[in-house]
Amino acid sequence: MLRNVQKAFVTGRGRDRRAALAVQDVSLEIQPGEFVSFIGPSGCGKSTVLNMLAGLERASAGEVRQGASPIDRVNTNVGYMTQDDNLLPWRTLARNVEFPLEIRGVPRRTRAAEARRILAQVGLERYGDYYPHQLSGGMRKRGALVRTLLADDPVILMDEPFGPLDAQNRRMLQDQLLHLWSNSGKTIVFVTHEHDGLAAVRPFVTHDLVEAVTLSDRIVVFTSAPGTIKRVHTVDLPRPRDVFRIHETPGFDEIYNPVWDDLREEIAKVASVERQAS
Numbered sequence: 001m002l003r004n005v006q007k008a009f010v011t012g013r014g015r016d017r018r019a020a021l022a023v024q025d026v027s028l029e030i031q032p033g034e035f036v037s038f039i040g041p042s043g044c045g046k047s048t049v050l051n052m053l054a055g056l057e058r059a060s061a062g063e064v065r066q067g068a069s070p071i072d073r074v075n076t077n078v079g080y081m082t083q084d085d086n087l088l089p090w091r092t093l094a095r096n097v098e099f100p101l102e103i104r105g106v107p108r109r110t111r112a113a114e115a116r117r118i119l120a121q122v123g124l125e126r127y128g129d130y131y132p133h134q135l136s137g138g139m140r141k142r143g144a145l146v147r148t149l150l151a152d153d154p155v156i157l158m159d160e161p162f163g164p165l166d167a168q169n170r171r172m173l174q175d176q177l178l179h180l181w182s183n184s185g186k187t188i189v190f191v192t193h194e195h196d197g198l199a200a201v202r203p204f205v206t207h208d209l210v211e212a213v214t215l216s217d218r219i220v221v222f223t224s225a226p227g228t229i230k231r232v233h234t235v236d237l238p239r240p241r242d243v244f245r246i247h248e249t250p251g252f253d254e255i256y257n258p259v260w261d262d263l264r265e266e267i268a269k270v271a272s273v274e275r276q277a278s
Helices: 046-053 093-097 099-103 108-121 137-150 167-181 197-201 207-215 252-277
Strands: 002-011 018-028 035-039 061-066 078-081 155-159 187-191 218-222 229-234
Touching: 002 046, 018 046, 018 061, 018 229, 035 046, 035 207, 046 061, 046 155, 046 187, 078 137, 093 099, 093 108, 093 137, 099 108, 099 137, 108 137, 108 167, 137 155, 137 167, 167 207, 187 207, 207 252, 218 252, 229 252
Parallel strands: 035 187, 035 218, 078 155, 155 187
Antiparallel strands: 002 018, 002 061, 218 229
16 A cells, blocks of 8 residues: 655765655555556656565655555565566576575475476476576566466566567466466556657557556556656456457457556656757
8 A cells, every 4th residue: 555655866966966756646555466557658656666565665755555564674575576587597497486485494395396386387397497598588587477476475566577578478478477366366566668758659559558458457557757646547357358369358448548548648748858858
């Protein structure tokens, strides 16, 4: 839960020292088991909010809580998947996946069996003995995904986790994420890839917004910096969702178009500021 949250970063030194406001007046309540996506223009503070939920950043003002507990230090009750896969190069894929269980003291035989089980769910059972450098980018991402989910944290934070991948691999991972998340009871907060000013004039569907519609129960649109919540859109498309044919789902356009209108307006503001500064 976020209530009237503000975050400022101090920049410069001496007389040039000043506070730069990253986010302001952010209030949001996320329900257990919900899938919520953050979307907004570059520099709007989405990742900053995610880092406050992880306890990696502390709010300058306002309240950040998980359940009844304030988040005022590193939050060990969340999993965190970043844009990088962060697999340990000296460990095999299976040993990477079981690493969270090893930290918790789970016996070796049990954690090895769990790693094999979850790797099989994403088609990687044959690659458990491979090292990260022997795997494709999509395989490493799948490994990072199941490692995060195997840790069994009630909340998963995901910061642009599929950003660097091509469209085919992204859709495959979206499908696998929904399959693994379904009926897990986990809460997911998902930050989409940042949009730059050029996106304001793109005439075609943006893949990041389609991703948010495909995955989410709600989409939170952030304003340009300093970021605050512009609007929260409910995605009431039925589940399970076909990520490969989501555009054909009745009601898709009625959800996509208002979100895109909100997002495009904020991206246009960023583009205008950039033009004036150049």
